[in-house]
Amino acid sequence: MASLFYKFQEFVKTLSKSPTFARNPREFQFETDMNRLFLFTSYNRLGKNADEADAEEIIEMANKASVADQQKQVQENIHFQITNFCSAMNGILLPDLEKRSKKDEAPAQSNTAPRRSGLSFAVGKSGPPIDRPAIPETKLLSQSEVSQSLRDGIGYSLDLKPSLIPHKEAGEGLFLSGEADVGTVIAIYPGVIYSPAYYRYIPGYPRVDAPEPIFDH
Template sequence: MYTSFNRLGKNADEADAEEIIDMASNASFADQQKLVQENIHYQIKSFCTAMDKILLPDTNEPQESQSHATPSRSGLNFAVGGNGPTIDRPDVPERRPLKRTELSQRLKDSIGYTLDVKPSQIPHNEAGQGLYLNGEANIGAVIAMYPGVIYSSAYYRYIPGYPRVDAQNTYLITRYDGTVINAQPWGYGAEGRELWDGSIMRDMKPNTEITEKGSDWFWKMLGKPLQNSRMGSSGEILERRNPLALAHFVNHPAKEMVPNVMVCPYDFPLTEKDMRAYIPNISFGSAEQVNVRRFGSFWFRWGSRNSGSDIPVLKTIVLVATTALCDEEVLLNYRLSNSERRPSWYTPVDEEKEMELNQGS
């Protein structure tokens, strides 16, 4: 319950920690999940407020009049030579034109920390770039968001490179519920707030119906990647300068090193319109909900689509500090459960526990 401890503030002590542990042990798993989601949302909301204070110009600052500005034409409009009326777009408040580095520094001044990406201190050739916390963060703090394209299990075959999706992409992560996030299209972000469609985002319906019979057809189709339609999604206006949208650069600790963050699922409620631009994710496919159930390695549609909460959410991931951090590299236990596919540089943090996971998988 790191997030609960963090919410108590800097004055929290061991007695508070013991009380939180006692409360958690007496709460149901569902209640624990709900509390964690509330705590994370509280922190994300504070982060969004801090970003708005940095980026939104003061009301008494002179603003360029929009009424006489020449409407901009889209790339498609230029390509086809169209001269029709411009498409009405929702008003987007003007932001200060800060560079990513300047915005990152101002965020640190506001909340006490930001993130840097630079060569990792992990001693192996494949470590590459690492994620560093610049500043100080308390235990339980949400320090990073995992950006990119979100794939529900119904869209697995649209992940680039399927079925060997990780062969050329080391920026994939999977939630406990099977949701996959591909951070490769996000990269380091960009230098402004822009309409982002994830580069590979396409508007299509999941192919979850099996209309033919026969095991041969089933096994053949199960491993066949599906081609992306070119009828793309309209995307979302996202703040691509987001200083915390760099969780995909976190490395696994080397031998005799310990992780200092943990993965935590975060279901962002899409009803929070004012916060949406700071959530660095977009869902693949339509917003239509498809319920699926896992059998072994495979997923099947089941039940009603309208079960559960009526509030639409983005199924994202954040990194939460498991200890107080200060100007250091961020390390995450990858928990690679398949021992046969572990890379040579991988050293289990807890060999016994990971062996149990292997036996249970």
């Protein structure tokens, strides 16, 4: 896989110099980033059994496909990764997952209760209560146990630790523990790092794009 990754790196270098890219700085940056995402997320999806022919096919697609087509494929690749991650989390947190799956596949009981509408629906009055599925019960695991299970399952996890930035207000940093393959979705920014209540504490907020003139948020 290392040799295939080297192929992708070399292709990115040559493609970024192509005259076919838009000359507008913002468009140029977007197209370059999308092309890299296409290459690396597609590379990641190949898995460990990929061969040179697979890599050549991806490079050829990157050379011919439009930016819109590449963007669509990137979205599919990321969706594929997040789906796998959620499946891994279900396996860690949900007890008796196999039994639960069989239960979910069982035919649902018909509900003959009349459908409410209008004011009665808005205010929540009149009409029998509707059965709703219970919130799934999860295993009682500590954060460290979940992290370790993730590392065992997908190879890496994210941990909050004291920042390595030498500043008294640096606080905590987000660290990767383990090893992630090239093209792996590591985190979704800013949700993993900042909750909405703390956006104002982001350095430079609200002009977080000020240092980079072509930063697209």
